[in-house]
Amino acid sequence: xxxxxxxxxxxxxxxxxxxxxxxxxxxxxxxxxxxxxxxxxxxxxxxxxxxxxxxxxxxxxxxxxxxxxxxxxxxxxxxxxxxxxxxxxxxxxxxxxxxxxxxxxxxxxxxxxxx
Amino acid sequence: xxxxxxxxxxxxxxxxxxxxxxxxxxxxxxxxxxxxxxxxxxxxxxxxxxxxxxxxxxxxxxxxxxxxxxxxxxxxxxxxxxxxxxxxxxxxxxxxxxxxxxxxxxxxxxxxxxxxxxxxxxxxxxxxxxxxxxxxxxxxxxxxxxxxxxxxx
Numbered sequence: 001x002x003x004x005x006x007x008x009x010x011x012x013x014x015x016x017x018x019x020x021x022x023x024x025x026x027x028x029x030x031x032x033x034x035x036x037x038x039x040x041x042x043x044x045x046x047x048x049x050x051x052x053x054x055x056x057x058x059x060x061x062x063x064x065x066x067x068x069x070x071x072x073x074x075x076x077x078x079x080x081x082x083x084x085x086x087x088x089x090x091x092x093x094x095x096x097x098x099x100x101x102x103x104x105x106x107x108x109x110x111x112x113x114x115x
Numbered sequence: 116x117x118x119x120x121x122x123x124x125x126x127x128x129x130x131x132x133x134x135x136x137x138x139x140x141x142x143x144x145x146x147x148x149x150x151x152x153x154x155x156x157x158x159x160x161x162x163x164x165x166x167x168x169x170x171x172x173x174x175x176x177x178x179x180x181x182x183x184x185x186x187x188x189x190x191x192x193x194x195x196x197x198x199x200x201x202x203x204x205x206x207x208x209x210x211x212x213x214x215x216x217x218x219x220x221x222x223x224x225x226x227x228x229x230x231x232x233x234x235x236x237x238x239x240x241x242x243x244x245x246x247x248x249x250x251x252x253x254x255x256x257x258x259x260x261x262x263x264x265x266x267x268x
Contacts, residue, residue: 027224028221028227029222042227046221
């Protein structure tokens, strides 16, 4: 198992995390994944990477530099994203029962290792 | 966005809105154009269609050499613009999609929404092909009618 896959598996042990995926920021393609059944990893990867890219432009235009962490609350859970440098984005899909605070800490740790 | 067949329009419009593609061409595997978006000159459409169909045919031969039934898609990565080519089956035969995109999109997005476009086209395609025989004396009239549909002139 690759180092990236091991890190994703560790993230998946956080309560409520339905899966995580490491995405190539420029392509929106999956680099590594640890996803539960029912999560469309390819769609999550492409759309999340695009969103991070656009938000990066927004925060940089506002003079606030690159985003560090993104949290999207939806009716059925949360989508979390953490850029790992400029080449990768770590994305996690969480259910409504997720410990988002712990997930954030884990993701920032993982993204720091991968950057 | 222009289409020779009206049932192509709605799925293609959704694809264009979601993928942020700059140029899009749908054609038959022989290079006959079905729909286009972003092209301003008919000669560019016909050139792109012919080249796209030829590229797909060439890569099909490479697939055969390496033992693959066919390649699903082909991406050319440029400096500022990129090209995505993919063949797919429809009730109207094998078609090819050619998509040009830039930094406003990614290959992941284009692939994702192109797959959805294909599914919608297959669902929307009339199951019975129009009863037409293209006779040599009708060829120029058919071509001009297609160009008017594709460019609104």
